[in-house]
Amino acid sequence: xxxxxxxxxxxxxxxxxxxxxxxxxxxxxxxxxxxxxxxxxxxxxxxxxxxxxxxxxxxxxxxxxxxxxxxxxxxxxxxxxxxxxxxxxxxxxxxxxxxxxxxxxxxxxxxxxxxxxxxxxxxxxxxxxxxxxxxxxxxxxxxxxxxxxxxxxxxxxxxxxxxxxxxxxxxxxxxxxxxxxxxxxxxxxxxxxxxxxxxxxxxxxxxxxxxxxxxxxxxxxxxxxxxxxxxxxxxxxxxxxxxxxxxxxxxxxxxxxxxxxxxxxxxxxxxxxxxxxxxxxxxxxxxxxxxxxxxxxxxxxxxxxxxxxxxxxxxxxxxxxxxxxxxxxxxxxxxxxxxxxxxxxxxxxxxxxxxxxxxxxxxxxxxxxxxxxxxxxxxxxxxxxxxxxxxxxxxxxxxxxxxxxxxxxxxxxxxxxxxxxxxxxxxxxxxxxxxxxxxxxxxxxxxxxxxxxxxxxxxxxxxxxxxxxxxxxxxxxxxxxxxxxxxxxxxxxxxxxxxxxxxxxxxxxxxxxxxxxxxxxxxxxxxxxxxxxxxxxxxxxxxxxxxxxxxxxxxxxxxxxxxxxxxxxxxxxxxxxxxxxxxxxxxxxxxxxxxxxxxxxxxxxxxxxxxxxxxxxxxxxxxxxxxxxxxxxxxxxxxxxxxxxxxxxxxxxxx
Amino acid sequence: xxxxxxxxxxxxxxxxxxxxxxxxxxxxxxxxxxxxxxxxxxxxxxxxxxxxxxxxxxxxxxxxxxxxxxxxxxxxxxxxxxxxxxxxxxxxxxxxxxxxxxxxxxxxxxxxxxxxxxxxxxxxxxxxxxxxxxxxxxxxxxxxxxxxxxxxxxxxxxxxxxxxxxxxxxxxxxxxxx
Numbered sequence: 001x002x003x004x005x006x007x008x009x010x011x012x013x014x015x016x017x018x019x020x021x022x023x024x025x026x027x028x029x030x031x032x033x034x035x036x037x038x039x040x041x042x043x044x045x046x047x048x049x050x051x052x053x054x055x056x057x058x059x060x061x062x063x064x065x066x067x068x069x070x071x072x073x074x075x076x077x078x079x080x081x082x083x084x085x086x087x088x089x090x091x092x093x094x095x096x097x098x099x100x101x102x103x104x105x106x107x108x109x110x111x112x113x114x115x116x117x118x119x120x121x122x123x124x125x126x127x128x129x130x131x132x133x134x135x136x137x138x139x140x141x142x143x144x145x146x147x148x149x150x151x152x153x154x155x156x157x158x159x160x161x162x163x164x165x166x167x168x169x170x171x172x173x174x175x176x177x178x179x180x181x182x183x184x185x186x187x188x189x190x191x192x193x194x195x196x197x198x199x200x201x202x203x204x205x206x207x208x209x210x211x212x213x214x215x216x217x218x219x220x221x222x223x224x225x226x227x228x229x230x231x232x233x234x235x236x237x238x239x240x241x242x243x244x245x246x247x248x249x250x251x252x253x254x255x256x257x258x259x260x261x262x263x264x265x266x267x268x269x270x271x272x273x274x275x276x277x278x279x280x281x282x283x284x285x286x287x288x289x290x291x292x293x294x295x296x297x298x299x300x301x302x303x304x305x306x307x308x309x310x311x312x313x314x315x316x317x318x319x320x321x322x323x324x325x326x327x328x329x330x331x332x333x334x335x336x337x338x339x340x341x342x343x344x345x346x347x348x349x350x351x352x353x354x355x356x357x358x359x360x361x362x363x364x365x366x367x368x369x370x371x372x373x374x375x376x377x378x379x380x381x382x383x384x385x386x387x388x389x390x391x392x393x394x395x396x397x398x399x400x401x402x403x404x405x406x407x408x409x410x411x412x413x414x415x416x417x418x419x420x421x422x423x424x425x426x427x428x429x430x431x432x433x434x435x436x437x438x439x440x441x442x443x444x445x446x447x448x449x450x451x452x453x454x455x456x457x458x459x460x461x462x463x464x465x466x467x468x469x470x471x472x473x474x475x476x477x478x479x480x481x482x483x484x485x486x487x488x489x490x491x492x493x494x495x496x497x498x499x500x501x502x503x504x505x506x507x508x509x510x511x512x513x514x515x516x517x518x519x520x521x522x523x524x525x526x527x528x529x530x531x532x533x534x535x536x537x538x539x540x541x542x543x544x545x546x547x548x549x550x551x552x553x554x555x556x557x558x559x560x561x562x563x564x565x566x567x568x569x570x571x572x573x574x575x576x577x578x579x580x581x582x583x584x585x586x587x588x589x590x591x592x593x594x595x596x597x598x599x600x601x602x603x604x605x606x607x608x609x610x611x612x613x614x615x616x617x618x619x620x621x622x623x624x625x626x627x628x629x630x631x632x633x634x635x636x637x638x639x640x641x642x643x644x645x646x647x648x649x650x651x652x653x654x655x
Numbered sequence: 656x657x658x659x660x661x662x663x664x665x666x667x668x669x670x671x672x673x674x675x676x677x678x679x680x681x682x683x684x685x686x687x688x689x690x691x692x693x694x695x696x697x698x699x700x701x702x703x704x705x706x707x708x709x710x711x712x713x714x715x716x717x718x719x720x721x722x723x724x725x726x727x728x729x730x731x732x733x734x735x736x737x738x739x740x741x742x743x744x745x746x747x748x749x750x751x752x753x754x755x756x757x758x759x760x761x762x763x764x765x766x767x768x769x770x771x772x773x774x775x776x777x778x779x780x781x782x783x784x785x786x787x788x789x790x791x792x793x794x795x796x797x798x799x800x801x802x803x804x805x806x807x808x809x810x811x812x813x814x815x816x817x818x819x820x821x822x823x824x825x826x827x828x829x830x831x832x833x
């Protein structure tokens with residue numbers, strides 16, 4: 001075997017060396033790739049872990065910014081947030097900064113800089129929706145934050161729910177060549193963060209919906225109670241003044257009934273806006289002491305305001321007045337202006353052991369009191385109100401029992417001919433035979449009943465009782481019976497669509513002829529902005545029942561009512577009789593009413609005739625009929641019968 | 656010391672002084688000479704080769720090390736152009752040593768024991784501090800000069816503080832001119 005030639009050996013050596021070099025390069029590349037993959041995995045894992053543990057978007061972005069900085073070794077990271085209204089990128093609060101003060105100027109500049117699409121590094125990402133890399137910002141024409149110590153830069157977007165949500169940007173103090181592999185990893189991080197943002201948003205939305213009113217976006221009862229409890233604790237600790245305003249729109253139901261619920265909702269939203277405006281625009285005097293407000297909607301047309309850090313109790317009243325003032329400009333609904341007022345109940349947190357529910361109840365009571373005094377009023381809750389409210393609750397409960405126990409009675413007051421004083425018909429009047437208080441006058445319980453559905457039960461009972469009585473009288477006294485019997489119907493009863501049906505059924509059950517029944521109602525019941533009362537009246541009229549307009553001449557008297565509604569008779573309010581002696585004016589009004597009634601073919605009853613003089617006046621003014629103590633007081637059926645009995649007995653010849 | 660350093664030295668010695676010189680240096684150092692880039696070898700091997708070269712070439716050892724550093728830079732630039740491309744000056748390139756270049760070296764050669772520098776600017780000068788038990792400040796100097804060659808700059812390097820003169824670290828003051 002011969003020695004190989006030297007050049008052959010050299011060629012072999014060269015081959016070997018080249019093979020070794022290639023093997024080394026492969027090993028280096030593989031090592032490097034492995035290293036990168038491991039680091040990427042570490043980074044992705046860190047981002048996934050941290051972002052899944054985040055409960056806010058800011059937290060998730062912060063952890064991602066930190067993780068990317070740790071991975072790249074770049075000292076500066078920041079998240080720009082997309083503002084929904086403008087679509088621009090505004091500086092966020094998530095920062096990662098290494099180095100003592102090196103990047104202070106960069107940070108403060110960034111915190112003052114907003115980017116729109118296409119402008120600067122974040123704007124480029126916003127415009128393209130893709131990551132961007134700048135090797136050296138100092139030589140980049142489209143980079144704004146120059147000469148602030150950063151050179152290499154890249155940024156990538158986060159998309160959530162189909163739109164860009166944030167742009168994460170990172171900076172190195174040195175120029176750095178683009179690293180496509182790194183941008184690939186950033187894209188993965190962007191997708192991961194997008195999912196996290198979607199999840200957090202969904203959670204936040206659920207949490208928001210649970211604590212906010214969907215219609216107005218205001219706090220709801222749940223959240224408000226929470227804030228109120230905290231405020232009470234603070235007020236107790238610091239001895240500061242807190243107050244609660246309970247606000248209810250006056251006649252909101254009318255808007256809903258006449259314009260529909262769409263308009264009602266629109267009104268509630270506008271009111272919410274006005275209230276927020278009123279609570280924000282505090283003047284400098286009222287601001288003294290740093291007032292704070294929480295506004296909530298409790299459903300329906302009820303709003304509540306929590307006022308904290310008030311300078312004084314008077315400040316709560318000023319807030320209430322400011323709120324009412326804010327509603328003064330009419331609301332535009334369905335193309336027309338509507339004046340809306342609010343009744344406000346105010347309660348001052350005294351610092352004593354009050355709980356949130358008690359305060360709300362007290363504010364509610366004060367609000368009702370304000371409403372009673374008319375629209376657009378406020379009332380401060382005090383002990384007197386509490387006592388009255390408690391009494392009212394007690395009365396309502398007792399009245400409910402009274403109905404069940406049969407403690408209600410009907411008395412009847414004769415309506416007589418002014419000419420000869422003979423009884424023509426009667427008005428049924430409800431009385432409460434209270435086991436302890438004796439006979440309770442209607443003024444003490446009917447208003448309370450009218451605030452609840454109790455009035456419907458009392459009304460139904462009265463109707464049936466009166467019909468039964470009238471039937472017996474007709475049977476017993478024939479033509480001499482003092483009929484029709486008139487029964488008072490409240491606004492609430494009249495607002496029931498089924499009222500004509502209830503009356504028809506009652507007549508059928510008792511056997512009374514419709515002609516022997518009259519319904520008395522007040523004008524107030526007619527002016528409800530609803531078509532229901534008019535329909536009820538027509539239904540009653542169709543049955544053959546007479547319709548009497550009570551308390552005529554007071555309040556909302558309008559001639560149009562007499563034309564629009566099928567009315568048979570007017571009862572002139574007692575106040576005219578009382579003041580007939582005091583001047584010509586009343587006399588002239590009564591004369592005009594009588595003339596008008598006669599022209600329309602209506603009968604006229606003078607109410608509240610208490611003296612012989614008044615009886616004479618009523619006659620001279622042309623009233624056909626009168627009612628009052630001068631002729632007869634309301635009395636139980638037996639006493640009424642005694643008034644008829646002698647005549648009838650004489651006619652029939654019985655004892 | 657990573658094997659890649661020995662490979663680079665071999666490449667340069669063979670290029671400038673011929674195949675036989677490398678064999679002679681190995682013989683003189685009593686080394687077998689099988690170095691693979693990813694392997695790790697005793698620092699002592701490098702020192703032996705350097706002193707053998709100094710003797711063979713009648714040069715001071717620091718001169719050999721500096722020559723090695725300066726001539727290694729074009730080889731790096733060839734292999735890792737992306738580290739050089741973003742810069743237009745030696746100064747900005749050198750400032751990325753701690754943050755970019757050395758981390759990259761560690762990724763490529765796991766376990767590489769690269770030194771940490773500290774940097775300071777004094778008027779026009781870049782002041783670079785170097786601490787390493789290897790005391791290879793001349794290698795750093797050579798690399799700096801090589802980088803200067805790459806960016807077409809002339810460097811003036813002073814070393815007022817040096818471990819070889821008993822200081823606890825080295826300071827290189829670098830002036831740049833074109």
